[in-house]
Amino acid sequence: MQTAADYLSLPQPDRADHLWRYTPWRRVHPTGDVTEVPDISSGSVSITKLDGSPVPKGVSLERVDLDLGDLPDSDPVTLSFLGAVTATSGWKVKIDSKFNLGTPLLLDIDTGEGNSAVHLNLQIGELSEFELITRVRGRGDWFGLLRTGEVGSGSIVNDIVVGLMQQGTMLRVDSLDIGRDAQVRAGTVSSGSDRTKTDLRYLLKEPGGSVRVLGSVLGAGSMHLDHHVEILHDAPETFSRLSWHSACGGDSRTVGTGMLKVMDGSKGADAAQIFHNLLLSKDAEADSIPELEVLEHEVVGCGHGTANGPLDENQLFYLQARGLDPSEARRVLIAAFLNSTLSEMGSENLHDWLVVLLSSELERLGSGIDN
């Protein structure tokens, strides 16, 4: 079990580090005093099917004391900090082998008020096939989410995390091991909180593993939304795609940094990452840095790219020529931009749910997107 002493024994992160370039740790820490580990309460956690009905046999959620043991592949500072503050707020989500469900599961986390944190440990058995939405809501000042776990061999999982706090800071750290021939779609929908820092790590350590990492990020007002994604190919014939769409308006800032590592021996690896940023106002700012480290020569391909731009004037004219007023045309184009990744996250059922959620978020943020 990680303790406050473990965290405090570590050197503080360096801003020269890729992960901390745009959002220093003190701005993410609950009090800003990085030498303390404050008392943090536990957010409440529940799981149902997306239609609200109870989960079927084969799915369990239980509160446990989680021991990180050997630290999984992630940043030691945030990992040990979250490990310490979630020592008594751990939850194990266990999905049995060969579990199969057509309706998405909805794991709801209510942050409550003040500072809270949750450690979710996902234990997904072999050959299972399902969709899981982890939804974070609430009016907390600070929320920490640590997600660790494993996806069993041959499983097909759409794992979507929706971060929609209405204020405050959200720190999320994921470290997920993807098993042999498993296929994972890892989606992130992010908006709402004043400040978000995520560090998502996916480890392809078995042959044939596949992950598609997808992001739909909407910044408005003075939000600061910083997402870092690392995908590690450490086995032959592994596949990954990272596609990240961020729209930012107001004087918000979005950051997307990616690190794609292909280790020696990962023959036949196929990896690519692309960041698209849509700038909606003159004061909005978007930064993307995709990075590659390829240590294996025999790969199918490894590519990266980034593109920034405002709304397309020709698209705006086209929609206005179809009767949409300028404000609605903008909303439709923003939603379309975010939908390009949203629609890849899972089933039609899941997508419909996400579209409704995104529409209401666009409505709620209103003028904060434009000005």
Added chain:
Amino acid sequence: MTAASGRAGALMEIVDLHVGIDGTSILKGIDLTILPGEVHAIMGRNGSGKTTAANVIMGHPDYEVEKGDVLLNGDSLLDEDPWERARQGVFLSFQYPQAVPGLQVGNFLRKSVASIRGEEAAKGADFRKELNEAMDQLKIPRSFLSRYVNDGFSGGEKKRFEILQMMLLKPKLAILDETDSGLDIDGIKTVASGVNAAVRGTDSGALIITHYSRILEHVKPDFIHVLIGGKIVASGGPELATQLEENGYDWVENVAAEEVA
């Protein structure tokens, strides 16, 4: 050859229209009147100003109207934004329709119809029936509705989709900017049937902009106008298309020059 302008009861009137872009004059005084139920065609070489005319009527912000007016049912459109013109009944079938990745066709059609014909028109079984009938007429499969707007569409699919929108939006004035370009003969017949269904026997009008006479064999225009160098140099009946096909644009330029002389 006579110009079809200045007639009473006009649906649309273009009056002495001068238009430029980035300081370059493109249209140099156009007059054109379309009555309800009429189909007009503008023909001309590349660069003659045909697409400029279409974009100006729709209100494209890049163009500067230097002089003249465009009226719909007697009211000037020039101070109206594109979406206001669309809601007043102006429709432009684009030469190069914009792709909008992430926006599903079905969703887009509902929003467009709701914007122009009202929320009720875009709801329920009646809308679905109308949509299905129009798609059947244009030979567009149902799977089209879940695709993204013009994203990955073939040239023919884009043009059919423009006509599908026209049929659902029920415009007073439909402007078709080279809708026949890139279509095979079956595609042209299909598009023409959509235009005829939208205009013939109604109070609507259409302005077809084209290089070629092929589509005009299937949508018989009431008037044809020849645009050269930013001016309409000749106007006439459907026979003008045949003469152009046989003699080329040099012929009409020479005839126009002789008339001036």
